[in-house]
Amino acid sequence: MTGLARNQSARSGDYLEGMLNDYVGGKAKLKAHKSTSARLVTALTCLQFAFAVYATFLLYYMSPSIDLRTKPDFAWATKIAQQWKDFIIPPHILNHYQVSSSLVGAEIQPITPSNVCEQEKIDFMQKKSNDAQMIKLKTELYKELLDFQSKSIGTETLAQLMAMKSKWDLKGPNRPKITVILNHFKRKTLCAQLDTLLEQTLPFHHVWVLSFGSPNELSLKRIVDSYNDSRISFISSSYDFKYYGRFQMALQTEADLVYILDDDMIPGKKMLQILSHVAGTEKYKNAVLGSIGRILPFRQKDFTFPSYRKFRSKEAGLYLPDPAYDITLDKIVQVDFLSSSWFLSAELVKTLFIETPFTFSTGEDLHLSYQLQKYRNAGSFVLPVDPNDKETWGDSEHRLAYVSETTVIFKDIVQVRDDQWWKALSTGYITQWAAMYPQKIDALFYAHSVDEVKALAPLLEKFRSTVGKKAYIAVSGGNYCACEDAATALKWPQLVCKERRFKIFDLAVGALSGVSNSEVVVLQGVYSSMKGLIKIHNPRVVITVADIDPNVKKALKMATETNLNATTLVLLPRPSIPKVLWMADLRTTALPNWNRMRISINIITQNRVHSLTRLLKSLSDAYYLGDEVPISFNMDSKVDEATIRLVSSFEWPHGPKTLKRRIIQGGLIRAVSESWYPSSDDDFGVLLEDDIEVSPYYYLWIKYALLAYHYDPQVSLPELSSISLYTPRLVEVVKERPKWNPTEFFKKIHPNTPYFHQLPCSWGAVFFPKQWREFYVYMNMRFTEDAKKNPVQIPRSRTNGWQASWKKFLIDMMYLRGYVTLYPNFPNQASFSTNHMEPGAHISAKDNVLKHDKSDFEVPLLKEDFRNFLPGGKLPPASRLPSLNLFNQPVSLKGLKAAGAKLGQDVIGCNNATEIVMVDHQTGLPSRCAKF
Structure with a gap:
């Protein structure tokens, strides 16, 4: 590639040049002499040979392949030439040559910087602006x-x-x-x-x-x-x-x-x-x-x-x-x-x-x-x-x-x-x-292929079209996903790949890797670029498909974890993406909590294998957004063989499966209340009896509601203790059980507005960890074999006579402390769960036939995106949701607490006008009275 040369003090080339010049001059003179003999011819021939040898050495010296770190010494070559010269050339010619060459040598002077240096001329003054x-x-x-x-x-x-x-x-x-x-x-x-x-x-x-x-x-x-x-x-x-x-x-x-x-x-x-x-x-x-x-x-x-x-x-x-x-x-x-x-x-x-x-x-x-x-x-x-x-x-x-x-x-x-x-x-x-003005955006999407761009497109467009939301997309670039191809897939002009405006980022990962198939190159390219983009734009979430290349997934995970501003990586299964467009309607402050919750499914079953099969199929057909969702089967001692075979062979791809079987028959109260206990404040339990069936959208409803009303730092709603999947058609606690239609009841607000209700749901609901710990302690303190000895008697409530119901204790606690459940409200009371009211070990067939009309309990399941029915296409702010008391009467949340305080039958005595019981949410134990 390069030639390397050191300084040279020996001027061999100049010496040779003088030698040749002198020889030519001598040759002319010799022609004038008449006494030239054959010896002269021989001498000239030998001298030419000596010069050829010397020139060979000289060319070797000038070769760029030689290491010239030290100055070469060619005195040995000069000596050989001199010996040949003395032997061949006559004395008078030699004397002439020596004189001539000494004159040439006297003219050669060492080169110094002063001889060769030039100076750059700057014939102008430094420019000074007068603008x-x-x-x-x-x-x-x-x-x-x-x-x-x-x-x-x-x-x-x-x-x-x-x-x-x-x-x-x-x-x-x-x-x-x-x-x-x-x-x-x-x-x-x-x-x-x-x-x-x-x-x-x-x-x-x-x-x-x-x-x-x-x-x-x-x-x-x-x-x-x-x-x-x-x-x-x-x-x-x-x-x-x-x-x-x-x-x-x-x-x-x-x-x-x-x-x-x-x-x-x-x-x-x-x-x-x-x-x-x-x-x-x-x-x-x-x-x-x-x-x-x-x-x-x-x-x-x-x-x-x-x-x-x-x-x-x-x-x-x-x-x-x-x-x-x-x-x-x-x-x-x-x-x-x-x-x-x-x-x-x-x-x-x-x-x-x-x-x-x-x-x-x-x-x-x-x-x-x-x-x-x-x-x-x-x-x-x-x-x-x-x-x-x-x-x-x-x-x-x-x-x-x-x-x-x-x-x-x-x-x-x-x-x-x-x-x-x-x-x-x-x-x-x-x-x-970028350092001086750190950006804040809601979402940064990443796609490694054009197909992934197409899969993410609906959610990206929803973010970009939502007022107050900001979202960009990064693509791998190169052979993986060229920016122009991504723009075409998004129906954007290809000009977006050239204009200097934030919208789409081409990471050029394909160009970086070239022909390499190494996973390291891809991981390094995606990680290093996304780390910088995340630091510049501070997205609340980075969104990509769940089945993305494992190396890319690892790179994205590393990049999001390095951001000090808490960016969350969201991995969405492709079929779920069009179903979670409500994600763009969440407050920006709620988005980072996307992965924080852990929702587990807890099934209570015994001997209704047909019912259980139907429930498991409906659970398997639901959308889970790539979350890990553990499932547990809780069986009493009299569980039948068919049920055991079914739960043992059931495959659950969304998380771990746990089987629990009691040695001694416990009954419905123990079967339900002991089916789940939270392991942390982010652990939520879905309780389902085996005659329940769920909608494909049930998990999306739970996730959306939790993010909107529980995980949004701007929302304070300590009264919310559970989220129902079911919409009741009856006023359950009144003796007459009158029919009730929430769509009609709330039509002046919006016919499909969700609402808070003081009644917990036993036909499909997710329960909150803090209140469930509280319920455990409360039921332990209040459980009696004889229901009439229970000190809590809610005025005009038929729950006072319930004996074998865990729900009775939960109703009492919620009434005394002002807790509520969030209920869905859709046309024809379509819900995320329904109760088929099938006979089993805990509800006799006879009782089912005589006392329950299935049409009062079975409701249609939602089979389409529920977002279309919500007011404005999204969940309303918590402050705008109506609240009902136990008897389906509109009462404010503060009014519900006042009613519980007035009853004055909680486990510790408080001021009946202004105080209710507060608990330690880590243990569930009552700790003090507090004003509301």
Whole structure:
């Protein structure tokens, strides 16, 4: 790839040239002599042979494959040639040759820098802007940036930086080895750079001067040779490796640190000392340091990002330092990328080549900073200077850098660089704008294939069309899911993949992996990009399909767990996605709790295998949203063989299955009350007798209601103790059992508004953990074999005479303490569960026939999305839900508590007018009286 040459003191070529010239002159003279003999011919022939041998050695010496770390000595070849010459050439010819060659040697002088160095002419003054508006905009933005960084990460002056403890010591034994890489093409600054490097207060280890495709290669080589310093090497190639070549060379250094300089940078004599000291501090050891940097564009009022070259725009970003606007750096500043010089550990250089660059034609500066942050969590910093000491400046002649900066104005180059930085920001690069203005969105979707985009599309569109909600989508890109294909699947114009506006993010994972099939590449690409995007946008949830590639799932899980702002990963089965559009209607504060709840199914069964089979089929056909849902079967001692065989063979793919069988017959009270006990405050129990059947949407109703009314931090509803799946058709506690239709009852509000009711449901409901612990203790304190001895007698309630019912105790507790159940309310009393009222061990067939009309209890099951029936297509705010007392009469929640306090029959005595019993929710034990 490259040719390497050291300084050469031996001028063998010049010596040979003089030798040949003299020989030609001698030959002409010899022709004039008449006494020439055959011996002359022989001598000439031998001399030609000697010259051929010498030339062969010379070509071997000039070969680029030779290691030239030490200066070669070809005296042995010269001696051989001399011996041949003495033997063959006559004395008078030899004398003439020696005189002639000595004259040539006297004319050869050693090459020194003064002979070959040229100086770059700068025939203009540093530009100073007289645009008052731009000066104001730029200085304001710089002040905002500095204030933010001072508060967030802390910034130091040069004196403070040099006072920090560093692992590198200028005078001690732990002095760093620094390789300086100078990249040159046409500019005439090499001598100025070498001169200042040779005078550094901290000496360098090596200097590599690179010349790739330069028309000035020979003059650059002569300059390097003129310094005659074994530490300075010249490396050249006819091929132009452009901007990445110098970093490729940096990979080969054995030094501790690398200082890469453009040809427009002439550092002060203290720069190596300053840079190495800062790089050795704990705070900046994982950073790339420089003297010039850029702040990338900020978002505009129209939510787009401008070009970094947009004129007269504050949002276009900053160039630091910028003498044109009198912006100098007195404190260290973190930037989005560095320009013209980079100082970093040799280890960090490798990071530049993890991903294929967006383009090789430009932008290595941004790519380095982007990759360092993405894979090493490393920042890019511009060091401050001492304005009174030019030796502390990284660019002692800033006009050179200014020329370089202003030359990048060609439209095609600007467009490429705009595309590059936008690509970086779209794949998780946390720019200074992103750090200063962290975003907050509701959902970030991720799709690894076009099919996944199509599956997620309904929910994504629901989020984007819901007022107050904000959602974007990230796609894998490349061969997995090209952005344009994703846009087409979403029925968006393909232009969204190019415009600088947040909507869709192409992670280019396919481009990163190339032909590799390694799972590591995919995991790394998705994780590193999504980690950055999550940190920038702070989504409440990241949503993807449940059957996504396991490596991608792992990457998403890791990325969400690293966010300190609690982002939740939601994995949705594809068939469930169109059924959970209500997710977009939840408050933003409720979304992070999506995975927090644990809902278990607890079935009470004994000898109704036909009924149980029907229940299990309905449970299997329901939508579970990818949640883990444990199921338990609770059987009394007289369970029949068919039931045992059924529950043993039943396969439940949504979670663990547990079988529990009593040794001694316990009856319905024990069978139900002991079927479930919460393990935490996020553990909820669905209790189902085997003659119940559920709707496919029952779990969605539970999840939606819990998130809306229990897990929303903005909702305070301690009175809610359970959620019913069933809508009753009778007023159950009144002796006459009158029929009741909630749709008709609430038609003035909304015919299908859900409502709170003081009556618990035993025909399909989910019970809350705190109140269930409380119920356990209450029933233990109040259970009597003789129902008439129960001290709680609710006025006009037929529950006072119930004996073998667990529900009676729960009704009493809810009445005394003002608890309620949430009930659904849909047309024709369609519900999420129904009771088939089939005879069994606990309800005799005779009683069923005489006292129960099945039409009063059996209700139709909801077979379509219930969201369509809700007021406004979503659950109303909790404050707008009506509440009913035990007798189906409208009473406020406070009124319900007042009625319980007035009865005054709880386990401890309280003020009957203003207080009710409060309990310790960890144990369920009553603790005190509290005002309501």
